Amino acid sequence: MTALPESARRGIAWRVRLARVTAPAALALVVFAGVLLVFGKNPIKAYVDIFGSTLGSAYGFSETLVKMTPLVLTAVAVAVPARIWLINVGGEGQLYIGAIFATWGALTFGHLPAWLLLPLMVVLGFLGGGLWGLIAGLLRAKGWVSETISTLLMNYVAILSLHYVVFGPWKDPEGVNYPQTAEFAPAATLPVLGQTRVHLGLALGLLAVGLFAFLLSRTRWGLEMRAIGGNADAARRNGLPVGRYVVALMFIGGGLAGLAGMCEVSAIQGRLRPSLSPGYGYTGFLISWMAGGHPLGILGAAFLLAVVTAGGDILQMTQAIPGSVVNILMAVILFVILGRRAGTR
Amino acid sequence: MLGLARGLLSGAIVSGTPLLYATLAELISQRAGIVNLGLEGVMLVGAVVGFVTCVSTGSATLAVAAAALAGAVFNMIFAFLVISRRANPLATGLALMFCGVGLSALLGAPYVGSQISGLPALPVPGLADLPLLGPALFAHDALVYLAAPVATLLWWVLFFTRWGLSLRAVGENPVAAFAAGRNPHRLQYQALILAGILGGVAGAHLSVGVAKAWAEWMTAGRGFIAVALVIFSKWHPLRAIGGALLFGGAISLQLQMQALGVPISAFLLDMLPYVLSLVVLAIWGGARRHAAPASLGRVFQGTE
Numbered sequence: 001m002t003a004l005p006e007s008a009r010r011g012i013a014w015r016v017r018l019a020r021v022t023a024p025a026a027l028a029l030v031v032f033a034g035v036l037l038v039f040g041k042n043p044i045k046a047y048v049d050i051f052g053s054t055l056g057s058a059y060g061f062s063e064t065l066v067k068m069t070p071l072v073l074t075a076v077a078v079a080v081p082a083r084i085w086l087i088n089v090g091g092e093g094q095l096y097i098g099a100i101f102a103t104w105g106a107l108t109f110g111h112l113p114a115w116l117l118l119p120l121m122v123v124l125g126f127l128g129g130g131l132w133g134l135i136a137g138l139l140r141a142k143g144w145v146s147e148t149i150s151t152l153l154m155n156y157v158a159i160l161s162l163h164y165v166v167f168g169p170w171k172d173p174e175g176v177n178y179p180q181t182a183e184f185a186p187a188a189t190l191p192v193l194g195q196t197r198v199h200l201g202l203a204l205g206l207l208a209v210g211l212f213a214f215l216l217s218r219t220r221w222g223l224e225m226r227a228i229g230g231n232a233d234a235a236r237r238n239g240l241p242v243g244r245y246v247v248a249l250m251f252i253g254g255g256l257a258g259l260a261g262m263c264e265v266s267a268i269q270g271r272l273r274p275s276l277s278p279g280y281g282y283t284g285f286l287i288s289w290m291a292g293g294h295p296l297g298i299l300g301a302a303f304l305l306a307v308v309t310a311g312g313d314i315l316q317m318t319q320a321i322p323g324s325v326v327n328i329l330m331a332v333i334l335f336v337i338l339g340r341r342a343g344t345r
Numbered sequence: 346m347l348g349l350a351r352g353l354l355s356g357a358i359v360s361g362t363p364l365l366y367a368t369l370a371e372l373i374s375q376r377a378g379i380v381n382l383g384l385e386g387v388m389l390v391g392a393v394v395g396f397v398t399c400v401s402t403g404s405a406t407l408a409v410a411a412a413a414l415a416g417a418v419f420n421m422i423f424a425f426l427v428i429s430r431r432a433n434p435l436a437t438g439l440a441l442m443f444c445g446v447g448l449s450a451l452l453g454a455p456y457v458g459s460q461i462s463g464l465p466a467l468p469v470p471g472l473a474d475l476p477l478l479g480p481a482l483f484a485h486d487a488l489v490y491l492a493a494p495v496a497t498l499l500w501w502v503l504f505f506t507r508w509g510l511s512l513r514a515v516g517e518n519p520v521a522a523f524a525a526g527r528n529p530h531r532l533q534y535q536a537l538i539l540a541g542i543l544g545g546v547a548g549a550h551l552s553v554g555v556a557k558a559w560a561e562w563m564t565a566g567r568g569f570i571a572v573a574l575v576i577f578s579k580w581h582p583l584r585a586i587g588g589a590l591l592f593g594g595a596i597s598l599q600l601q602m603q604a605l606g607v608p609i610s611a612f613l614l615d616m617l618p619y620v621l622s623l624v625v626l627a628i629w630g631g632a633r634r635h636a637a638p639a640s641l642g643r644v645f646q647g648t649e
Contacts, residue, residue, distance in 0.1 A: 035448075035451075039451055039452070087435060089382075089435075089439070139623075142630075143630060144626070144627045144629075144630030145623065145626045145627050145630050148435070149572065149573055149576065149626065150623055150626070152382075152569050152572070152573075153569070153619045153622055153623050154623070155566075156566050156569070156616070156619045157616050157619050157620060160612045160613070160616045160619075161612075161616075163612040164610050164612035164613055167610070167612065168610055168612075279443070282439055282442075282443070285436075285439060286436060286439060286440060286443075289433065289436040321451060321454060322450040322561065324447050324450040324562075325447050326447065327443040327444065327446050327447030327450075328444055328447035328448055328451070329447075330440075330443055330447075331440045331441065331444030331447065332444070334436070334437075334440035334443075335422065335426060335437075335440060335444070338426050338430065338432035338433065338436060338437050338440065339426050339430045339432060340430075
């Protein structure tokens with residue numbers, strides 16, 4: 001190979017990398033535009049709505065960060081166990097259980113001051129989601145049920161548990177017939193940034209990503225996880241407690257998703273209600289997959305899908321089409337990446 | 346008491362039918378060595394296409410046919426990515442599910458609240474008037490009657506035909522199957538087309554046969570239950586009949602208890618099928634601990 005100056009080579013690498021990101025995104029946008037056209041919607045107006053509303057103003061940008069918060073947490077929730085090839089598809093359920101635990105804290109200890117109540121809710125949220133993940137981890141460590149199946153099934157149990165408490169024991173007596181709990185005390189609300197809805201949960205999410213990166217690259221645990229991920233049998237023969245890692249990582253992953261649930265009830269909803277999550281747990285799985293479990297990649301992919309998700313809410317208002325329609329755009333982006341990745345491998 | 350038993354049985358059959366079609370769809374995929382988590386999306390597309398066809402043409406038969414076709418075409422996205430582009434099946438499946446959720450919501454939005462007469466009940470002359478269980482067993486729509494025969498047919502095809510043998514060989518070991526002169530890719534495509542057809546029919550039975558309405562995300566996780574049912578029934582089409590009836594029964598029990606005013610929350614009863622599958626899978630896994638799944642791929646290979 002002819003010797004290119006280092007700077008030029010880096011320039012080419014950057015351009016190639018940029019093309020690799022933008023080409024699939026452009027293709028996905030074209031395909032989604034086609035779908036909208038078929039259904040008689042104006043795709044250009046839809047894109048102006050999606051991107052104008054999410055990136056075009058300081059407020060819109062802040063709303064995108066709000067959407068990004070649970071996505072970062074649910075994505076790390078998948079990436080942590082994925083280090084040893086555990087497939088956690090249960091972020092959705094873990095998020096719900098975390099929210100239920102945190103709500104219990106907010107309703108029971110509402111009289112406590114914020115500096116005491118909020119940490120308590122954070123711990124409860126983590127614990128709730130963690131226990132939900134732990135069950136799947138134990139079943140897997142025993143070799144009884146694959147964690148993919150158990151976490152999937154437990155998602156539904158979790159969602160129904162939430163329905164049970166908001167329609168039953170925790171229903172707001174003053175809420176007429178709305179299935180929701182009473183409003184949380186102000187002390188149970190995470191602090192926000194200025195006039196926006198961006199809340200402390202974003203910092204928790206960034207902290208989780210940072211800790212994850214640190215754990216992987218700088219600790220013995222990260223090394224052992226790499227060993228187990230590389231060859232579980234060899235790791236076991238070398239005396240590594242593989243089963244304990246399975247259980248612990250499922251607990252941590254579940255806990256992080258539970259934290260996302262805690263943030264949503266505390267900062268966004270202000271009470272527990274059924275419309276807690278439009279599938280954040282599943283989106284988190286796809287983000288972690290898109291990023292290959294890489295900490296920085298998770299932030300990038302979470303931001304991209306946050307733009308799409310936040311755009312969906314806008315479309316529902318401006319175009320009178322169901323908000324879940326942006327799921328198509330999200331899926332098409334993934335299809336393009338999925339289809340291309342294998343080709344370059 | 347008799348009324349309860351009759352309602353329960355009838356309900357188990359009705360609720361079990363879409364589950365059975367979906368389970369058979371997943372079973373074919375997995376026998377070919379491919380896990381399809383996107384079945385939920387395939388069912389939704391089938392449900393909405395079936396419903397829209399029924400509203401616009403008035404023909405339930407046409408609706409089911411359109412749903413089957415739509416399911417097959419939609420599943421081809423998955424097939425292309427996983428088979429031809431060798432994409433990760435789990436991620437592709439989830440993406441397919443999201444795509445189905447969005448697409449069906451878009452397609453179905455103008456039809457929310459539309460009314461259809463749907464699949465007509467076809468009481469079997471003579472049998473439906475039998476005392477005791479006659480009405481529970483013999484007063485259903487055509488798709489219900491066809492479900493168990495389709496499962497039996499699939500069993501025969503998988504275990505007693507050359508094509509079935511080749512398909513199972515591909516699921517066990519594609520390299521060996523290839524060396525033996527089979528074309529793994531073509532067989533897997535064929536399996537996923539069949540799976541798409543069955544998944545579409547499963548969705549259509551929900552919207553055109555049972556609910557006779559369209560609602561966003563009306564499958565409510567049945568596509569995922571089907572994945573569990575495949576393992577529950579040890580990748581065997583005949584055992585899938587029993588499994589689907591059992592799970593249909595759990596859904597039906599919940600409806601019956603509600604109707605009787607038993608003071609148990611509907612939501613707790615709704616959990617039954619999910620908890621039941623988890624418990625059964627755990628007992629199952631515990632019983633053959635020597636075969637503990639070392640990796641998901643191996644669990645899903647459809648080995649027996």
